[in-house]
Amino acid sequence: METFKIEPNIEIYPKAVNFLEEYSFTSKDLVFISGSVYRKHFENRFSDAKVIFHSDYGKGEPSNHLVDAILADVCLADYNRVIAIGGGTIIDVAKLLALKEVQPVMDLFDKDLPATKERELILVPTTCGTGSEVTNVSILEIVERKTKLGLAVDPLFADTAVLIPELISDLPFSVFATSSIDAFIHAIESFISPKATPFSMMYSKEAMKMIIKGYKKIVENGKDYFKVLSEDFLIASCYAGIAFGNAGTGPVHAMSYPLSGAYHVAHGEANYVFFTMVFKTYQALKPKGRITELNSLLAEILCCASDEVYSELELLFGKIIEKNSLSFYGVKKQELQDFTANVIEKQTRLMVNSYVTLTYEQILKMFEEVYE
Numbered sequence: 624m625e626t627f628k629i630e631p632n633i634e635i636y637p638k639a640v641n642f643l644e645e646y647s648f649t650s651k652d653l654v655f656i657s658g659s660v661y662r663k664h665f666e667n668r669f670s671d672a673k674v675i676f677h678s679d680y681g682k683g684e685p686s687n688h689l690v691d692a693i694l695a696d697v698c699l700a701d702y703n704r705v706i707a708i709g710g711g712t713i714i715d716v717a718k719l720l721a722l723k724e725v726q727p728v729m730d731l732f733d734k735d736l737p738a739t740k741e742r743e744l745i746l747v748p749t750t751c752g753t754g755s756e757v758t759n760v761s762i763l764e765i766v767e768r769k770t771k772l773g774l775a776v777d778p779l780f781a782d783t784a785v786l787i788p789e790l791i792s793d794l795p796f797s798v799f800a801t802s803s804i805d806a807f808i809h810a811i812e813s814f815i816s817p818k819a820t821p822f823s824m825m826y827s828k829e830a831m832k833m834i835i836k837g838y839k840k841i842v843e844n845g846k847d848y849f850k851v852l853s854e855d856f857l858i859a860s861c862y863a864g865i866a867f868g869n870a871g872t873g874p875v876h877a878m879s880y881p882l883s884g885a886y887h888v889a890h891g892e893a894n895y896v897f898f899t900m901v902f903k904t905y906q907a908l909k910p911k912g913r914i915t916e917l918n919s920l921l922a923e924i925l926c927c928a929s930d931e932v933y934s935e936l937e938l939l940f941g942k943i944i945e946k947n948s949l950s951f952y953g954v955k956k957q958e959l960q961d962f963t964a965n966v967i968e969k970q971t972r973l974m975v976n977s978y979v980t981l982t983y984e985q986i987l988k989m990f991e992e993v994y995e
């Protein structure tokens with residue numbers, strides 16, 4: 624049986640002020656927001672709502688320690704609505720704050736603690752990558768286990784996803800680049816996933832098309848041109864989120880988690896390290912299958928031959944974001960076996976979405992290929 628669903632309502636407002644005109648806030652609201660976005664667009668606009676800032680609870684990617692630090696400060700029982708305005712970290716953590724019970728966080732992720740939705744949840748992304756505003760997934764670094772883990776359960780769906788292109792135009796180019804490449808990888812991994820359906824594939828295709836065309840325009844017109852395309856990229860990221868929310872992401876994400884968990888590499892950047900290597904491996908192991916359809920689609924968008932699509936993508940993406948080796952991030956060669964074991968043992972949720980079943984040796988070989 625093939626299934627497909629889009630859970631939250633999706634609203635689009637051109638500017639933050641249009642969103643504020645539509646919503647009113649009370650003391651029963653908990654707003655979790657990035658400090659810089661708050662100061663630029665929302666300062667003193669949330670009435671009596673309790674406002675908490677990401678930067679007050681640690682920096683960087685989301686972790687179970689960040690959730691514990693917030694819960695030491697905030698009594699969730701005081702609120703009946705959670706509004707998150709930020710990047711992947713803020714959104715993924717806010718999904719947990721809408722639950723009835725959150726601690727111990729590790730038990731929640733091990734599914735020893737049931738996830739029950741208790742509060743209305745409104746998610747406003749300020750990057751164009753995670754697509755997390757439309758998925759039922761929360762990804763956290765579990766510090767004690769030195770890796771990221773994902774919890775994918777329906778109580779994590781938002782009630783409303785709010786898209787505000789103005790917030791994307793504020794991003795530094797490097798954040799735009801790493802987040803939009805993450806969106807592209809969501810689209811391509813979900814397209815080739817065994818769980819893909821004609822419905823999810825339609826969203827994957829459109830997202831890939833919009834991102835490649837957008838990158839080409841940025842290469843032609845200069846880096847700042849992404850601001851002109853902010854609505855396109857925000858919608859593409861949301862499409863990719865709908866696609867992977869239904870069909871999943873796969874080995875590129877699985878392989879990136881030990882790297883970003885141990886070396887704190889930004890999520891999209893870590894994914895990019897493995898992206899073309901995984902797809903070239905698919906091509907070598909199983910050249911006949913959905914990859915043929917994917918390659919023809921990419922060839923059409925990129926205007927190249929279908930056996931050149933991965934080198935063409937590297938060429939185009941290389942003009943947007945620099946690709947680094949594992950050694951660049953300080954990874955030691957002897958860690959590659961641990962990374963591989965982590966992928967096999969801890970990332971089964973993602974590895975089941977691989978286009979081909981990958982062995983320990985094949986995964987280790989890919990880690991070695993991107994080492995230097």
Ligand SMILES: [Fe+2]
Nearest residue numbers: 753805809890
């Ligand atoms: Fe991702």
